[in-house]
Amino acid sequence: MRFTKDHEWVQVDGEVATIGITAYAAEQLGDVVFVELPALGKTVKPSDGLAVVESVKAASDVYAPVGGEVTAANEALSGTPETVNQDPEGAGWFVKLKLADPAQVEALMDRNAYETFLGTL
C-alpha cells in the first residue's frame, strides 16, 4: 500500500489501483456522513479531484494519487458512509482506477515514509 501527503492510500493489484483515505484522515474528519463518488469511465490525472468526503462539519476533496480510468466506485458507501470511519483502509475504499502509468505508484510514499510524515504534522 502506498500513500500521499493528502492522506489517500493506493493498493495496486495488477493494473488496477484501489484508492481510499487513510485511517489518520478518517480520524481527523470525524464522522463521515456522505461520500460523493465519480462516474464510471471518468479519466483522471494525478492530483485531479476524484471524490468528495463529507463529515458532520466539513467537505473535503479526495485527489487522484495516480492517473487512470475509473472502473469501480464503492456504491455501498452511499448507504453506510460510516464504513469509512470503521475500516478506512479496507471496506471503506472509494474508487478503483485502471492505471494509466504504473510508475506513478512508485513515486508515492510507502507506509514507513507515511508514518514518518505523520510524525511531522
Place this chain on the structure above:
Amino acid sequence: MRYLPLTPDDRAAMLGVIGAASIDALYEDVPHAARRAGMVDLPPFQGEIEVERHVAALAARNRAAGQGPFFCGAGAYRHHVPASVDHIIQRSEFLTSYTPYQPEIAQGTLQYLFEFQTQVAALTGMEVANASMYDGSTGAAEAVMMACRVTRRAKAVLSGGLHPHYADTIRTLAHVAGVEIVSQAAAIDGEAAVTQAIDAATACVVVQTPNVFGTATDVSAIADAAHAAGALLIVVTTEAVSFGLLKSPGEMGADIAVAEGQSIGNGLNFGGPYVGLFATREKYLRQAPGRLCGETVDADGRRGFVLTLSTREQHIRRDKATSNICTNSGLCALAFTIHLSLLGETGLRRLAGICHAQARKTAAALAAVPGVSVLTPRFFNEIAVRLPGDAAAAVEAAAGCGVIAGVPYSRLAPNAGRDDVLLVAATELTTDADIAALAAAIAQGAA
C-alpha cells in the same frame, strides 16, 4: 452624525496619490458613446416641500392594481393579503427576518423556516423542500443545474408552455454553466410534446402547469417518459394557489417541483421581492441548492432547529457548492407561511375554488364577445384569449376605460407571432362587476 462631503483639496490629494488628473479621468476606459454628456437635467436643489409636491404629482400618474378591474397575471397575481399577515410579520420577534448566518441562536427564525419547508413539501407533494429561493424563475434555473448534477448530463428540454421569462433565466445560467438548452416552440396545450425531444443525453425536461397560457396539464405521462430515459422531470408552477385545487407535482411524478410563492401572503411588490418554492425527492437532497432547516433535539432532549446539510453550501464547499445562493427570501417566506397557516388546508381549497370560479365567469364573458375566442382548454385561474386585433393596443384602449385587461403575450415574447393573444387572470379579488367591465371594454375595442 455630521455629514461632511469631501473638500476640493481632499479630492485633489486623493487624485494626486493615485496619479489621476481629474475625476473624469477615472472613467476614460468607458467608451464615449456610453457616457452621458453634461449634467442630468435636474434642478440643483429644492426644498422638502417642493420635492414632496413634485413627487406626489408624479405618483398620482400611477394606477395601483387595486384601483379598479385588474386582470394581469402571467406569473404575478393580485390576491388578498389579510391585515393579520402584515401585523404578524412586523412583530418584534420577526423584525430581523433574514436568512440566518448565526443560525442556532435564532430559533424562532429557524422554526418558521421549518414550517415553511413543511408547507412547501405538502403543497407540492414532495418529500423535502428548502428554505426558499429568490423567486420561481431562479428556482427553475437552479433545478436545471441540480438535474445536471444528479444525472451527470448537460442538456435540458424546455416546454413551449414555460413562461418566457423563466426560460430566459434558465438560458442565462445554462450559458455560463455549459448546459445545452432545447426549447420547444410556444404552444397553448403542448406540454406533452417535450417527450419527443428526450434522448439519452437529456438531464431533465421542464414543464409548467398551469402553463403560461393558463393550461393545466396532468404531466404523469411526461414523468414516465423522462424517467425511462434516465432524465428528471421538473414541474414549474407560477400560481401557488393552484396547489389548492390541482394534482400536485409530486403526485404526477415530478423529481423537482419549483413554484413562485408570491400569490400566498405577498403583494405584487412591483415585481419583487418574491419567494421561490423548491422541493424535491429525499434521494436527491444532497444535490439541492439553498438553505435547509432541520428539526432536532438539544443536549437536554428539547426540540430545536438547525440549518442542516450545510456542506452543500458555498461557505463550506466553495467552488464545488451545489449553488451560489447563500440566502433565502426570508421575509416573503415568513409572509407565505403566516398566510398559509391562517388559511389552513380547507381555506386554501376554498380560496382556489373561488379563483377558479371567477376565472370561469371571466372566460364565459369574454367568449361571448364577438370576435374573441378563449384558447385555453383546461385552466385554473388564467386564460389566453385571441382578440380580433393587437392585444397590446386593446390593453391600452381598455386602460382608457379604467380596466387593466391583462398581459399581452407579445409583452413576454415579442415577435412570436402571437400579437393578438391576451393573458387574463382572475382571483378572489375579481368581482362580477369587474368581469362585466372587462367584457364591455374588450367589446368596445373589438367593435
